[in-house]
Amino acid sequence: MDWLPPAASSYAADIDKIFYVILVVTGVVFVGVEATLLFFLFKYRGREGRKAAYIEGSNKAEVIWTVTPAIFILGLAFASHSVWPSVKNPDRFPSDALEFAVRAEQFEWNFTYPGADGVLGTGDDFTLRNQLHVPVDQPVVVRLEAVDVIHSFFIPAFRIKQDAVPGLSGQRLWFEATQTGEFELACAELCGLGHYRMRARVIVHTQDEFGRWVAEQG
Amino acid sequence: MATTEAAAQPRSQDHHGEMSFIRKYIFSTDHKVIGIQFLFTCLFFLAVGGLLAMMVRWQLGFPGQPMPGGGIMPDTMAPGGIVLPEFYNALVTMHATFMIFFAVMPLLVGVYANFLIPLKIGAPDMAFPRLNMMSFWIFVLSGVVMLVSLFVEGGAAAAGWTAYAPLSAVPDYTGVSTGQQLWIISIILFGASSLLGSVNYITTVVNMRAPGMTLFRMPLSIWSLFITAILALLAVPVLAGAVIMLLFDQTIGTTFFLPENGGRPLLWQHLFWFFGHPEVYILILPAMGIVSDILANGSRKPIFGYRSMVYALIAIAFLGWIVWGHHMFQSGMNPLLGASFMVSTMAIAIPSAIKVFNWLGTIWRGNLQFHTPMLNAIAFVALFTIGGLSGIFMASNTVDIFIHDTYFIVAHIHYVLFGGSLFGIFAAIYFWYPKMFGRMMNETWGKVHFALTFTFYNLVFFPMHILGMGGHMRRIYDPNEYEFLQRFQGMNKFISISAFLLFAVQVPFLINFFWSLFKGKKAPDNPWRDNGLEWTVPSPAPHGNFETAPTVYRGPYEFSSPDVEEDFLPQNVPLNGGGGRKVTGDR
Amino acid sequence: MNEATILSGGVRAEPGMRVYNQKLGMWVFLASEVMFFTSLIGAYIILRFGTDAWALPGIPLEEGGTPLAINLTAFNTFMLICSSVTMVKAFAAIQQGDQKNLRLFLSLTVLLGASFVGIQIVEYMALVREGFLPHCGEHLAALVPNCHLFGSTFYTMTGFHGAHVSIGVLCMIWVTVKAFRGGYTKEDHGGVEVIGLYWHFVDRWGWRWG
Numbered sequence A: 001m002d003w004l005p006p007a008a009s010s011y012a013a014d015i016d017k018i019f020y021v022i023l024v025v026t027g028v029v030f031v032g033v034e035a036t037l038l039f040f041l042f043k044y045r046g047r048e049g050r051k052a053a054y055i056e057g058s059n060k061a062e063v064i065w066t067v068t069p070a071i072f073i074l075g076l077a078f079a080s081h082s083v084w085p086s087v088k089n090p091d092r093f094p095s096d097a098l099e100f101a102v103r104a105e106q107f108e109w110n111f112t113y114p115g116a117d118g119v120l121g122t123g124d125d126f127t128l129r130n131q132l133h134v135p136v137d138q139p140v141v142v143r144l145e146a147v148d149v150i151h152s153f154f155i156p157a158f159r160i161k162q163d164a165v166p167g168l169s170g171q172r173l174w175f176e177a178t179q180t181g182e183f184e185l186a187c188a189e190l191c192g193l194g195h196y197r198m199r200a201r202v203i204v205h206t207q208d209e210f211g212r213w214v215a216e217q218g
Numbered sequence B: 001m002a003t004t005e006a007a008a009q010p011r012s013q014d015h016h017g018e019m020s021f022i023r024k025y026i027f028s029t030d031h032k033v034i035g036i037q038f039l040f041t042c043l044f045f046l047a048v049g050g051l052l053a054m055m056v057r058w059q060l061g062f063p064g065q066p067m068p069g070g071g072i073m074p075d076t077m078a079p080g081g082i083v084l085p086e087f088y089n090a091l092v093t094m095h096a097t098f099m100i101f102f103a104v105m106p107l108l109v110g111v112y113a114n115f116l117i118p119l120k121i122g123a124p125d126m127a128f129p130r131l132n133m134m135s136f137w138i139f140v141l142s143g144v145v146m147l148v149s150l151f152v153e154g155g156a157a158a159a160g161w162t163a164y165a166p167l168s169a170v171p172d173y174t175g176v177s178t179g180q181q182l183w184i185i186s187i188i189l190f191g192a193s194s195l196l197g198s199v200n201y202i203t204t205v206v207n208m209r210a211p212g213m214t215l216f217r218m219p220l221s222i223w224s225l226f227i228t229a230i231l232a233l234l235a236v237p238v239l240a241g242a243v244i245m246l247l248f249d250q251t252i253g254t255t256f257f258l259p260e261n262g263g264r265p266l267l268w269q270h271l272f273w274f275f276g277h278p279e280v281y282i283l284i285l286p287a288m289g290i291v292s293d294i295l296a297n298g299s300r301k302p303i304f305g306y307r308s309m310v311y312a313l314i315a316i317a318f319l320g321w322i323v324w325g326h327h328m329f330q331s332g333m334n335p336l337l338g339a340s341f342m343v344s345t346m347a348i349a350i351p352s353a354i355k356v357f358n359w360l361g362t363i364w365r366g367n368l369q370f371h372t373p374m375l376n377a378i379a380f381v382a383l384f385t386i387g388g389l390s391g392i393f394m395a396s397n398t399v400d401i402f403i404h405d406t407y408f409i410v411a412h413i414h415y416v417l418f419g420g421s422l423f424g425i426f427a428a429i430y431f432w433y434p435k436m437f438g439r440m441m442n443e444t445w446g447k448v449h450f451a452l453t454f455t456f457y458n459l460v461f462f463p464m465h466i467l468g469m470g471g472h473m474r475r476i477y478d479p480n481e482y483e484f485l486q487r488f489q490g491m492n493k494f495i496s497i498s499a500f501l502l503f504a505v506q507v508p509f510l511i512n513f514f515w516s517l518f519k520g521k522k523a524p525d526n527p528w529r530d531n532g533l534e535w536t537v538p539s540p541a542p543h544g545n546f547e548t549a550p551t552v553y554r555g556p557y558e559f560s561s562p563d564v565e566e567d568f569l570p571q572n573v574p575l576n577g578g579g580g581r582k583v584t585g586d587r
Numbered sequence C: 001m002n003e004a005t006i007l008s009g010g011v012r013a014e015p016g017m018r019v020y021n022q023k024l025g026m027w028v029f030l031a032s033e034v035m036f037f038t039s040l041i042g043a044y045i046i047l048r049f050g051t052d053a054w055a056l057p058g059i060p061l062e063e064g065g066t067p068l069a070i071n072l073t074a075f076n077t078f079m080l081i082c083s084s085v086t087m088v089k090a091f092a093a094i095q096q097g098d099q100k101n102l103r104l105f106l107s108l109t110v111l112l113g114a115s116f117v118g119i120q121i122v123e124y125m126a127l128v129r130e131g132f133l134p135h136c137g138e139h140l141a142a143l144v145p146n147c148h149l150f151g152s153t154f155y156t157m158t159g160f161h162g163a164h165v166s167i168g169v170l171c172m173i174w175v176t177v178k179a180f181r182g183g184y185t186k187e188d189h190g191g192v193e194v195i196g197l198y199w200h201f202v203d204r205w206g207w208r209w210g
Helices: A012-043 A059-081 A084-088 A207-217 B003-007 B014-018 B021-026 B031-061 B085-121 B129-149 B178-207 B220-251 B265-299 B306-322 B337-347 B349-363 B372-395 B397-403 B407-437 B443-469 B483-504 B507-519 C021-049 C070-095 C099-129 C138-143 C147-180 C190-208
Strands: A098-105 A108-113 A126-129 A131-135 A140-146 A151-155 A160-164 A171-175 A181-187 A199-205
Touching: A012 A059, A012 B349, A012 B372, A012 B397, A059 A084, A059 B337, A059 B349, A059 B397, A084 B337, A084 B397, A098 A131, A098 A151, A108 A131, A108 A199, A126 A131, A131 A207, A140 A151, A140 A160, A160 A171, A160 B397, A181 B483, A199 A207, B031 B085, B031 B129, B031 B407, B031 B483, B085 B129, B085 B178, B085 B220, B085 B265, B085 B407, B129 B178, B178 B220, B178 C021, B220 B265, B220 B306, B220 C021, B220 C147, B265 B306, B265 B349, B265 B372, B265 B407, B265 C021, B306 B337, B306 B349, B337 B349, B337 B372, B337 B397, B349 B372, B372 B397, B372 B407, B372 B443, B407 B443, B407 B507, B443 B483, B443 B507, C021 C147, C021 C190, C070 C099, C070 C190, C099 C147, C099 C190, C138 C147, C147 C190
Parallel strands: A098 A140, A131 A199
Antiparallel strands: A098 A108, A108 A126, A140 A171, A151 A160, A151 A181, A181 A199
């Protein structure tokens, strides 16, 4: 199935796996419920002179269909929770990550790169508009800043989405691209009339290429 | 003390013969007239919301092309019929606003809480008939303000129905100022109307039930409307408080949500969703109750597990208060809260599952009568199941990282609010139409309308799941801006054409509705052979409802009882020593 | 809820709370009011405790305080509490059918409530004179920490509370006039009780953040 976009980050496959687990579980329930419904509609269609069975309910049935969903739900919650913190909990971000910064404003993304020394806030930093260049197989932490309204940093192929909230300091997200090539970054939170075109290119380089690219910018 | 005197108002008012037209139909205090007034008003707003959706769908299916007949649109909205991006944002915002606040919620709560509560519990009217009338007229005023906001300078509110600050709080960010302020004022008025309604419904249900109508003999429709009234009573004032702060931020320079001076944008989201999630249940619970009534009737069988249906309603209503954070998983809220909000959200699947299985249990071994209300009720079960299951995806904080703010959410909300609530509303309209107007709607056309609506509905909204899985963001004016979305252009076009057809096939419904007002078959007292108290009075129900207060002997779902020959047993018919007294029904 | 009494023939007595509609309606309405104020107070708590410095009364302006006089505020709150007591007295009086004391204590309640509103206006004027508005002036913003947040929350909360007291006073005047015309009796005095419920509610919220 290629319904989901290509999975091009380290945790994309984990997120997709949870998606498919839920899809299978809900799919089975969906087919089961709808098939039962259709079968009942056919089997118990009204006929003259017949009377329906007088059944007020069954405590046993109630217990079964309370406990069964509860078990599945707990399972799905546990499965989900195995991935969530590794994506979103700042304490568990990779420590060897390259740090970038992004300023989101109506309607553009400004990426600040650390330059050759690999450290933000030094003299060789440089800023590019609507272009995110990253090395492949290298964790990247992005510091998020919104200037005016809320924007949302969304790279579908990396399965990452994080709102950038004005006034909320220290917002960060991380990802590690696993495929070279070009991807798209979108704003996912309505941010005004240019929201639909608040788009940036994401270019994933090989590590060597990335080094050369940074040097060229300097 | 004035206790009992005040409660025991005269059972039927004698002066109804001489009321002027204005008192009787315009400023009426009769709960049935008010319900009918709500019905006409809300159907109008439903059409407005639908029309706005059509323009949204045109732009998505045929981006940048002039709308057919769009030449009449003003240049500030769609010059030459081509939708402008700022107008698109206003369309999205106002579609949701009209559908949620002015169509679905009042169709359920304004129309059916008003019409059904006194009739079904055996009361002559609401506890506070005059407040009830005020509630309706404030609602009209609020709707008019919202309509006017479409045409003011700068256009209507364009920050989404969720009105996230700071976008909504600073006019410069959207270019909309008056429109956003009118939106807020309209919502405040709406809140006042909703509050008056809730006070009325709760007091009436608690205090004015007929002798024998114990809580656990109330129909599930009344239970759900009662619980909904409590939810609205407690949730809507939170929204009112939040929008008032938003209005102050815009107009008198406060800084609740503006970060420049220390305010917090996320505070808005917490307040909004603390209201917003209970609101989602306000929009679906009454439909669940109504559908339960109609499924039991159509199956000629008692509702399966009545008590657990009541407990499930209460559980959903309770859980609705502690799950708001799942709207904010990606908002910058502390990610450690993700786990608890996920678990509480997923827990809602349990009572929802109980309800679905009990509906199946109700149909099981029934003697199914496929009248139009029943068909719509069955569709509710089928479609709500999809909406409920798709909710599990976004309850998972991990999967939500990807599908948040995509068309997957749009598909989900429409499976719940259209596939669920609106089909429930259609069921209710067909079912209680004879009691409202004394005539039957045409069954054949009802079935045609149902079949076409069901088909096109699914053609519109099911593919949206696939769009969402492809990462298609919501609320974007032109998806073709993105390379990865260009492959969906065909699907968007397909959805749009289906949406136009879905809109068009509501015409038979409207014709049927208005034609039957004058030309429909005269309705007997109890056309569906139901047990509820409302069917023991003439159609249409007279002013004051009951000549003498009815006495209730049993619950509302005694279909196919072994005690009587017929397959129904009204709540007010005494059985003498199990002797099988003959009950009569028309048809 | 009371479902216990079973009459003959399997019919149970009319259910419902043993409370008349107007009183129950007022309770239900007040539950809604609680939620409304909760949203305002919740916003205040989040904004106030999410930051370290706040403009406090009783500190000179130069040190980041406000011109609110603690004594005056306390006195005002005290008056509101007193008005609650007079309201209880008025209700107790009419329960005994004591028209004289009903009128006396209702009038006192009106007086105390109106004075509260008056003093609040005086306090507002003192604040405005120093430049405290929902949106502070620049000189003040430099002086007082989080001046804008203080202005936002202070005026919104006290403003809505004041509006509720004012509405209460208006209704109370109406009830008082009716009392002077002998509109309430020992048996029938629902109006006094219902307005009393509202009045106690408004007072409670008053001294919670007074």
